[in-house]
Amino acid sequence: MAHDYSVQELMAVVLARDLSDGEVLRVGVAMPVVEAAVRLAHLMHGPNMELIFFGVRMNVAHLHTVPLPAFAWDRRVVRWAESYSDTGHRFDRLKDWHNHVFFVGGVQVDPYGNTNLIGVGPEYRRLHFRGPGSVGTATLSTHVGRYYIVLNSHSRRIFVERCDYISAYGWGTGGADARRRLGLPGGGPRYCLTPLGVLDFAEESKRMRLHSLHPGVSREEVQAHTGFQLVMPEQIPTTVPPTVEELHVLRTRVDPQGVLRR
Amino acid sequence: MAEQERRQRIIDEVTAASWVTDGMTIAVGAPPPMALLRQLIRRGIKELTVIDSGLSLDLLIAAGCVRKVITYYAGGGFGVPVVPSFRRAAERGEIEVWECEEGILTAGLQAAAQLLPFLPWRGGVGTSLPEVNPDLKLFSDPIRGETLLAVPAIKPDIALLHAATADAYGNVQHYGGPGWLDLFLYRAADRTIVQVERVVANEDIRRDPWATTIAGADAIVRAPYGAHPFSSRGFYVQDTAHLREYLDAATAAVQSGHTEQLTHYLNYYCREPVTHGDYLERIGVKRLLTLYEY
Structure with missing residues (x-):
């Protein structure tokens, strides 16, 4: 195991391990941990993964280093694409989306994995904080086989008992059939990754549960920074740190500029 | 005698901007057709409903052109989670936000396109x-x-788009595909104005008719470097320093009330240049020549 790594590197490695070969990974804007994770998984164990960065679909497992940045729409990046899906078909052929994986952020997250990118404040027309907007998260979270909530910080400001607004529906007010009752075909959120740990959702209630603690973090610390009661199993494992190989590939082939170490 | 010549659709950016009047709904493609948007700012167009996202949306709001926004995303890159002028105007209730999402927006545009x-x-x-x-x-x-x-149905009065080439008859071809919403906006809008890097001969279009992405733009505006400071596939990359200059000016205006920088930006780049050519002179040939793709 490696010892000297940043928490963002840890998050990227944890996320990469959970992605399977053959999956289609749809990455949105402004998520450096996710951008690194999908590339790392692609190089480590996913030669048949397809990476979709805003409609630019690529398989670059044959490359020694994976191109950055993802979000320039000029030809420096598009030249790696095998197709460009955004000629009017971003949300088509949904029957295949059980094999698609998506990643969302949020300015608020509630105990059932509902997320909010709209804003914060009781009155919609006078928000205290106007968020960036829903992007494509309402549609993607509805249809993909599973998605991950990935957050850059873990605080009571983000983890709230009730989102002021919901832009991506997770498990609603709870229950394993919450999504089926609404007719949402996708599998819902699987993990919520934060700088403190990995959270999942209890099988029956779908309430957020502490799944693993990052090295050096206590369960009390996580709970103290969470604005609602987490489901706390008796035994909570420590998140497995990056292996020497994972960190080597991450730093030399995915993130040589050290974006995740800043 | 009846007119026998096929009608040409090329107009200049000043004329194109006069198609837009106060209170209209305009839709902005990707990359944003900045030569046209700067002309709207120059004309002092007000009360627009704007379908757009990101920094070009923010610029229109900062310039006072906007009453209502139809948007799914108002992030701006550069580590800015929400673009500043949009954020403040929305928080203060100075603009109305028609909250939506990518899939919802395309559904509404498609409904308009199909008269549903x-x-x-x-x-x-x-x-x-x-x-x-x-x-x-x-x-x-x-x-x-x-x-x-x-x-x-979401029906723009006018879609404003940027593309690589077009002929004089409104046949438009993109390099590397249209922006992701462009064809939705074209199909839904009453009228479409496309500014292009190069006007080409009709023969050039007919050499590869399968490459024609928009078959009937109402007007074509010749605007080389017209997407600046954004990128135009096959021509130039975004001018990061210039976008940063705008973002810093807009942020200063919002956060500390220092509007001098923003006013200067709007005057110097949008209001004072009479034509797109005047704007490019202010940017300068040397700067433009640094924005190559490879």
């Missing part, structure tokens, strides 16, 4: 979107009884 009152959409069921935007209505579908969202 609405199209159903599933993404957004279970969310707050129909609460904060009462135009989005949950309904029980008459075929299978599922709960879906009815997205009303």
Whole structure:
């Protein structure tokens, strides 16, 4: 195991391990941990993964280093694409989306994995904080086989008992059939990754549960920074740190500029 | 004698901007057709409803052109989670936000394109979107009884787009594909103005008719470097330093009330240049020549 790594590197490695070969990974804007994770998984164990960065679909497992940045729409990046899906078909052929994986952020997250990118404040027309907007998260979270909530910080400001607004529906007010009752075909959120740990959702209630603690973090610390009661199993494992190989590939082939170490 | 010549559709950016009047709904493609947007700012157009996202949306708001925004995303890159002028105007209630999402927006544009009152959409069921935007209505579908969202037709008066080339008759070809919403905006809008890097001969279009992305733009505007400071595929990359200059000016105006920098930006780059050529002179040939793709 490696010892000297940043928490963002840890998050990227944890996320990469959970992605399977053959999956289609749809990455949105402004998520450096996710951008690194999908590339790392692609190089480590996913030669048949397809990476979709805003409609630019690529398989670059044959490359020694994976191109950055993802979000320039000029030809420096598009030249790696095998197709460009955004000629009017971003949300088509949904029957295949059980094999698609998506990643969302949020300015608020509630105990059932509902997320909010709209804003914060009781009155919609006078928000205290106007968020960036829903992007494509309402549609993607509805249809993909599973998605991950990935957050850059873990605080009571983000983890709230009730989102002021919901832009991506997770498990609603709870229950394993919450999504089926609404007719949402996708599998819902699987993990919520934060700088403190990995959270999942209890099988029956779908309430957020502490799944693993990052090295050096206590369960009390996580709970103290969470604005609602987490489901706390008796035994909570420590998140497995990056292996020497994972960190080597991450730093030399995915993130040589050290974006995740800043 | 009746006119025998096929009508040419090339107009200049000043004339094109005069098609837009106060209170219209305009749709902005990707990359944003900045030569046209700067002309709208120069003309002092007000009360627009704007379908757009990101920094070009923010610029139109900062310039006072906007009453209502139809947007799914107002991030700006550069580590800025929400673009500044949009954020403040929305928080103060100075602009109305028609809250939507990518899939919802495309459903509404598609409804307009097909002259339908609405199209159903599933993404957004279970969310707050129909609460904060009462135009989005949950309904029980008459075929299978599922709960879906009815997205009303979203009809722009004018779509403003940027592309690589076009001929004089409104046949448009993109290099590397159109921006992701461009064809939705074209199909839905009453009229479409496309500014292009190069006007080409009709023969050049006919050499590869399969490459024609828009078959009937109402007007073509010749605007080399017209997407600057944004990128134009096959021609130039974004001018990061210039975008940063705008963002810093807009942020200063919002956060500390120092509007001098923003006023200077708007005057120097948008209001004072009479033509797109005047704007490019202010940017300078040397700067433009640094924006190569490789």
